[in-house]
Amino acid sequence: MQAHERIGFVGGGNMASAILGGLLRGGMDPAAVTVVEPHAPARAQLRATLGVQADALPVPALAGCAVVVWAVKPQQLQAAAQACAGRVAGALQLSIAAGIPCAAVARWTGAQRVVRAMPNTPALVGQGMTGLYADAAVGADDRARVARLLAPTGALLWVPREADLDAVTALSGSGPAYVFYLMEALVQAGAQMGLAPADALQLVGRTFAGAAAMALDSPEPLARLRERVTSPGGTTFAALEHLAQAGVAQQLGAAALRARQRAETLSRELVDSPT
Numbered sequence: 287m288q289a290h291e292r293i294g295f296v297g298g299g300n301m302a303s304a305i306l307g308g309l310l311r312g313g314m315d316p317a318a319v320t321v322v323e324p325h326a327p328a329r330a331q332l333r334a335t336l337g338v339q340a341d342a343l344p345v346p347a348l349a350g351c352a353v354v355v356w357a358v359k360p361q362q363l364q365a366a367a368q369a370c371a372g373r374v375a376g377a378l379q380l381s382i383a384a385g386i387p388c389a390a391v392a393r394w395t396g397a398q399r400v401v402r403a404m405p406n407t408p409a410l411v412g413q414g415m416t417g418l419y420a421d422a423a424v425g426a427d428d429r430a431r432v433a434r435l436l437a438p439t440g441a442l443l444w445v446p447r448e449a450d451l452d453a454v455t456a457l458s459g460s461g462p463a464y465v466f467y468l469m470e471a472l473v474q475a476g477a478q479m480g481l482a483p484a485d486a487l488q489l490v491g492r493t494f495a496g497a498a499a500m501a502l503d504s505p506e507p508l509a510r511l512r513e514r515v516t517s518p519g520g521t522t523f524a525a526l527e528h529l530a531q532a533g534v535a536q537q538l539g540a541a542a543l544r545a546r547q548r549a550e551t552l553s554r555e556l557v558d559s560p561t
């Protein structure tokens with residue numbers, strides 16, 4: 287993005303707010319941002335908390351935007367895009383909708399330059415992970431523009447095949463929910479063992495953050511890092527034995543496959559089937 291360029295978000299819900307939070311923390315001027323969002327209370331909150339312009343009408347709001355971010359639910363994207371088809375066609379389209387291919391976004395918006403992104407909510411604190419894909423119609427300058435735009439939200443990974451984005455969705459797009467799920471269970475266990483919930487949250491949260499930082503920094507495989515915590519016959523051994531008996535690793539893998547399958551189904555239901 288150039289300093290003078292405007293960016294429009296269509297949909298001002300959870301993920302748009304997280305991305306915007308990250309961008310504004312990174313120094314983006316809120317005056318450069320317009321959000322199109324149908325709900326008046328949500329618009330009021332966007333204005334109050336983020337200081338961005340928020341509008342109910344897509345076409346005037348998006349006029350002149352260099353980049354349009356599609357941040358509505360996958361089921362809402364076709365209608366939202368067709369409501370301003372042709373009017374946003376000159377802009378670079380950045381869709382974050384799970385399962386919806388670039389070709390469908392191009393068809394619905396009338397645009398040629400479409401980048402697909404699969405971000406995650408830690409974008410809000412600049413610790414996000416975003417998978418990106420663009421087809422051959424998108425030039426190096428537009429790829430660089432997207433990379434510059436999203437850099438303040440965290441790490442970026444371009445994937446070589448569009449289908450890889452469904453796997454990205456299953457791992458990092460949905461992933462924060464898996465982490466929160468595990469954290470909730472451990473914080474609850476801490477409370478059952480008599481710890482104050484706030485203390486248990488510190489212990490669990492710092493442990494996830496520390497272990498993740500160590501894993502990303504270390505040249506060693508994850509299994510080796512795990513083994514170093516696991517003294518023979520010790521406490522970790524007892525816990526891991528229980529997890530193995532319960533088949534937790536297999537179930538986590540199956541859960542991720544289920545998420546990828548859902549992304550593929552969304553594509554079939556919303557794009558491939560005749561409407």
Ligand SMILES: NC(=O)C1=CN([C@@H]2O[C@H](COP(=O)(O)OP(=O)(O)OC[C@H]3O[C@@H](n4cnc5c(N)ncnc54)[C@H](OP(=O)(O)O)[C@@H]3O)[C@@H](O)[C@H]2O)C=CC1
Nearest residue numbers: 297298299300301322323357358359360366382383384405
């Ligand atoms: N949440 C997440 O962690 C992630 C989400 N995504 C993707 O981001 C997209 C948005 O998800 P999320 O933020 O969770 O969803 P939300 O439902 O929180 O946000 C979408 C918002 O868009 C509004 N909306 C509906 N129709 C229109 C329209 N025509 N024009 C403008 N706004 C409209 C919705 O209103 P209403 O309430 O009436 O529906 C809602 O407020 C999805 O496609 C999802 O796949 C990607 C990665 C992670």
Ligand SMILES: O=C(O)[C@@H]1CCC=N1
Nearest residue numbers: 384455458459460461
């Ligand atoms: O649950 C979903 O469908 C979206 C996509 C990834 C995270 N949230």
